[in-house]
Amino acid sequence: MMAAGAPRAAVVALRRRRRGRVATLAGVGAMLALACVLSVSLGTRSVGWADIGAGLLGRTDTMAQAVVAVRVPRTLLACLAGAALGLAGAVMQGITRNPLADPGILGVNAGAAMAVVIGIAWFGMATLSAFIWTAILGAGAAACFVYVIGSLGPGGATPLKMALAGAATTIATSSFTVAILLPRNDIAGGVRSWQVGGVGGAAFDAMLPCLPVLAAGLVLCLMSARGLNLLAMGDDAAAGLGAGIARTRALAALGAVLLCGATTAICGPIGFVGLVVPHLCRLLVGVDHRWLLPFSALTGAILLILSDVAGRIVARPSEMDVGIVTAFLGAPVFIWIVRRRRVRDL
Amino acid sequence: MLALVVAGVALTLVTGPSLTPPLDVLRVLAGQEVPGAGFAVLDLRLPRATLSILAGMSFGLGGAVFQTLLRNALASPDIIGISAGASAAAVLAIVVLGWSGAAVSLLAVAAGLLVALLIFGLAWRDGLAGARLILIGIGISAMLDSMIAYVLSRAPAWSLQDALRWLTGSVNGATLGQVWPLALALMLLGGVLLLRRANLEALRLGDDAAAALGVPIAREKLVTVMAAVGLIAVATAVAGPVSFVAFLSGPIARRIAGAGRSPLIAAALVGALLVLLGDYVGQHLLPARYPVGVVTGALGAPYLIYLIILSHRTGRPA
Numbered sequence: 001m002m003a004a005g006a007p008r009a010a011v012v013a014l015r016r017r018r019r020g021r022v023a024t025l026a027g028v029g030a031m032l033a034l035a036c037v038l039s040v041s042l043g044t045r046s047v048g049w050a051d052i053g054a055g056l057l058g059r060t061d062t063m064a065q066a067v068v069a070v071r072v073p074r075t076l077l078a079c080l081a082g083a084a085l086g087l088a089g090a091v092m093q094g095i096t097r098n099p100l101a102d103p104g105i106l107g108v109n110a111g112a113a114m115a116v117v118i119g120i121a122w123f124g125m126a127t128l129s130a131f132i133w134t135a136i137l138g139a140g141a142a143a144c145f146v147y148v149i150g151s152l153g154p155g156g157a158t159p160l161k162m163a164l165a166g167a168a169t170t171i172a173t174s175s176f177t178v179a180i181l182l183p184r185n186d187i188a189g190g191v192r193s194w195q196v197g198g199v200g201g202a203a204f205d206a207m208l209p210c211l212p213v214l215a216a217g218l219v220l221c222l223m224s225a226r227g228l229n230l231l232a233m234g235d236d237a238a239a240g241l242g243a244g245i246a247r248t249r250a251l252a253a254l255g256a257v258l259l260c261g262a263t264t265a266i267c268g269p270i271g272f273v274g275l276v277v278p279h280l281c282r283l284l285v286g287v288d289h290r291w292l293l294p295f296s297a298l299t300g301a302i303l304l305i306l307s308d309v310a311g312r313i314v315a316r317p318s319e320m321d322v323g324i325v326t327a328f329l330g331a332p333v334f335i336w337i338v339r340r341r342r343v344r345d346l
Numbered sequence: 347m348l349a350l351v352v353a354g355v356a357l358t359l360v361t362g363p364s365l366t367p368p369l370d371v372l373r374v375l376a377g378q379e380v381p382g383a384g385f386a387v388l389d390l391r392l393p394r395a396t397l398s399i400l401a402g403m404s405f406g407l408g409g410a411v412f413q414t415l416l417r418n419a420l421a422s423p424d425i426i427g428i429s430a431g432a433s434a435a436a437v438l439a440i441v442v443l444g445w446s447g448a449a450v451s452l453l454a455v456a457a458g459l460l461v462a463l464l465i466f467g468l469a470w471r472d473g474l475a476g477a478r479l480i481l482i483g484i485g486i487s488a489m490l491d492s493m494i495a496y497v498l499s500r501a502p503a504w505s506l507q508d509a510l511r512w513l514t515g516s517v518n519g520a521t522l523g524q525v526w527p528l529a530l531a532l533m534l535l536g537g538v539l540l541l542r543r544a545n546l547e548a549l550r551l552g553d554d555a556a557a558a559l560g561v562p563i564a565r566e567k568l569v570t571v572m573a574a575v576g577l578i579a580v581a582t583a584v585a586g587p588v589s590f591v592a593f594l595s596g597p598i599a600r601r602i603a604g605a606g607r608s609p610l611i612a613a614a615l616v617g618a619l620l621v622l623l624g625d626y627v628g629q630h631l632l633p634a635r636y637p638v639g640v641v642t643g644a645l646g647a648p649y650l651i652y653l654i655i656l657s658h659r660t661g662r663p664a
Contacts, residue, residue: 100481105488149651160477164420165651167484172647175589175640178514183634196495271488320496327492334485335468338478 021285028284029296032079035305039075040068040072043312044109044319078200078308078322079301081267083159084259084298085213086230089274090293091221091256094228095249096147099279099337100159102330103139103260104271107169109197110140112264114173121180129209136213139230142169143257150297151309159341185213197270199308205264213262218297219254230285268321272330279337303329351399354622356418396418397584398625398638400528401620402591404581406617407536410594410599410610411574414550415567418476419653421595425579426483429587430490430592431461437497451527451583458579461486462571515588517625524584531580535573536614542570543608563635569642588639590646591620597653620645 010094041052047064054061055068085103092101104111109115113121115138119125146169150162174195231236238245281295304322306328311320348414409422423429439445445453465486470481539546545566548556553563578592599612621638625646628636 036439082504084549103486147653152655161480163481163484167425168647168650169652171643175514175643175647179636179640179644182636184639196492196499306604315496318500321499324492327488331485331489334488335482338485339471 002226013178022318023290024284025295025298028302030293032298032302032305034308035302036075036079039305039309040079040345041070042309043067043071044316060222069116073204074199074202074308075208075305076204077266078199078305080207080210080214081199081270082261082273082301083297083306084217084263084275084300085270085273087218087293087297088220088259088263089276089300090222090255090278090296091252092274093230094231094276094289095252095324096162097232098159098162099182099341100163100334101276102272102275103256104269104273104330105163105334106143106144106166107148107173108139108143108257108335109264109269109271110170110173111145112136112139112261113139113195113269115141115178117177117180117263118254128206129146131215132210132262132265135265136258139261139264140254140257142173143260145169153165176284195269196321197264197268199267199304200319200321202266210262210266213258218260220251220258220337222293224252224255228252228289232289241294270326270328272305272334275337276330276333277303283286327331348426348615351618352443354619354626355395355399358398358622359628364650383595385424387489387588388423393520393522393525393555394517394573394625395622396522396525397517398621400525401517401581401585401588402595402618402621403536403614404601404617405575405588405591405621406613406615407539408578408609409594409617410575410580410596411539411570412592413596414608414609415570415574416476416479417550417552417586418480419597420593420650421480421483422596423478424587424592425487425576426457427464427465427490428483428578429582429592430487430494431661432458432496432582433587434490434493436519436548436583437494441445441464441497448527450581451531454583455576455579458575458582459572461490463573474602514637514643515582516637516639517585517621518637528580528584531577535577538573539577540610541568542608543557546570546610547608585621586620586639588624589643590650591621591624591642594620594642594646594649 007241019023019229040056041047041049045064045067047067051062051064051065052068055065056072060066061068089102092103092106093099095101095312112135115134117135118133118138119130124130146162146165148168150334177195189309220332227238227244230241231245231248235245239249277296277300278292281299284299285291285295304326308322308327311322311325314320314325405424409424410425412421412423413419436450439450439453442555446566456468465479468486469475469482471478493596544558545561548561549563549566550558551559556566557563581588595617596609597614597615599609603609603612620642624641625638628638628641632641
């Protein structure tokens with residue numbers, strides 16, 4: 001009886017856990033919907049519900065309706081970018097087994113931004129699809145560079161070394177970005193938009209070329225969930241269980257780079273979303289990447305939309321770029337993570 | 347070193363958009379009227395060179411003190427967020443409150459001290475671990491940088507030059523009026539630090555060894571950190587956070603001074619030289635004019651990466 005009872009209890013516990021996760025998923029979905037509603041209805045200018053309805057139907061007769069028509073693509077962009085960054089952060093933390101990994105801290109977004117700036121300034125790039133591919137190239141180069149520098153020497157890729165390599169790369173790339181942009185008065189107006197990310201000025205047709213790239217990144221990342229679970233046990237154990245370590249890492253990293261590059265190409269560098277979200281989601285659903293990754297995407301979308309709304313409300317009558325809001329939210333979380341860990345693990 | 351700095355000053359005074367003969371420069375400095383050269387040398391180039399030297403010395407001294415006290419070459423004030431704190435306060439004071447002059451410097455010093463205390467307090471858990479301090483500093487400086495970016499975004503669009511001063515550091519538009527508070531701070535605080543350089547060297551050996559050598563540890567640490575933060579903050583209030591000067595000066599100076607001797611004087615000179623030459627390169631040698639911080643930033647980043655690689659090879663903690 002005992003022998004039969006124990007597995008059954010385990011199965012029941014598993015089912016209950018799964019049901020708990022499904023309930024959490026529904027909750028997070030509802031939060032996302034709420035965040036979208038807030039993002040469309042709140043902002044620098046107050047808009048009535050009647051105008052929101054009309055604006056959503058595509059009418060732009062009054063000022064209020066036009067405002068709503070601008071907020072809709074903006075919300076969608078925040079949703080896409082947040083999901084991409086949250087997912088990329090979770091994958092990076094999985095690949096490097098590093099709790100401080102984030103596309104912003106590791107310099108990946110700054111590398112993407114520099115690549116786009118070089119493309120604009122030296123090669124006269126003007127089309128969005130060119131931006132996207134250049135950004136992906138820059139993100140990939142920065143990611144490889146930081147990973148190689150950070151994992152040199154004894155001890156491998158410790159969080160401290162990776163964070164320092166990322167900080168150095170960020171300072172270097174932003175220095176070069178300023179150096180390239182400064183003498184170019186024709187494009188220097190964009191200096192700030194390549195240093196601080198924002199989702200203002202979003203338009204549907206600007207987002208279209210990114211969608212296939214984002215979709216490819218999403219598929220690659222989600223496919224690597226099982227492999228990341230194995231990697232979490234350490235390289236040797238994962239190899240013993242039959243995981244192709246190098247292939248898993250490469251595919252997952254490619255997915256994360258696609259997501260970061262495409263996001264930075266439209267929004268500019270946005271940091272800390274990828275850091276905060278996976279930690280939050282681990283508290284919600286545990287460490288299984290098959291659940292962690294989709295949750296990170298959803299939560300990232302919620303976080304970025306809410307940050308954008310906060311940026312619009314806090315700084316009335318003007319706006320605060322969402323990259324600034326996420327830094328203010330994320331840096332304390334970063335410090336909290338650092339404080340919680342023992343020095344030996346850094 | 348001193349000769350190199352003097353040569354740097356001479357170069358700065360002689361060259362500009364128009365070349366001034368060295369003899370004319372000397373005559374201007376001696377107080378004679380030289381048509382066509384007086385304004386350029388006395389009102390443009392001299393304040394610029396003076397500010398470069400003073401700011402560079404402050405950054406170099408402050409950085410070397412931090413690196414010595416924390417026994418970590420990466421723990422320089424520009425990486426762990428103290429320059430960012432002073433910079434953020436200065437930007438707030440200038441753009442939002444409309445302050446100028448000494449009040450800005452004072453606020454920057456206060457903010458620099460506050461940020462230093464905050465970082466040290468957050469990093470404190472059963473003692474001060476270098477790794478935690480650096481990581482928390484990186485987090486804090488990310489936050490402060492975005493605050494600077496936000497305040498600048500509300501500043502008028504035509505002040506791009508000012509904006510860049512606060513993002514990367516610049517000695518453009520230096521006047522002799524700006525130089526005085528910095529010179530005063532350098533004399534007072536720099537003097538305090540130089541007088542204590544023997545104690546600092548003892549502290550570099552570790553707390554236990556320093557205590558055995560008869561150094562009152564807590565008091566020495568407090569005094570030197572406060573003085574170093576003050577120096578960095580005043581220099582930042584005047585020239586902006588000139589990237590990586592504080593970080594580069596210490597290790598270079600230690601190499602020049604040799605093991606066992608205090609690198610503080612050498613660090614101050616190296617800092618002055620870095621800012622002078624960085625500004626000269628940014629002004630005259632590149633196809634476009636760059637603020638000095640962009641040049642030193644581009645110089646410093648490869649050096650930081652080199653340092654990381656080196657520390658891996660020797661197995662010492664970074």
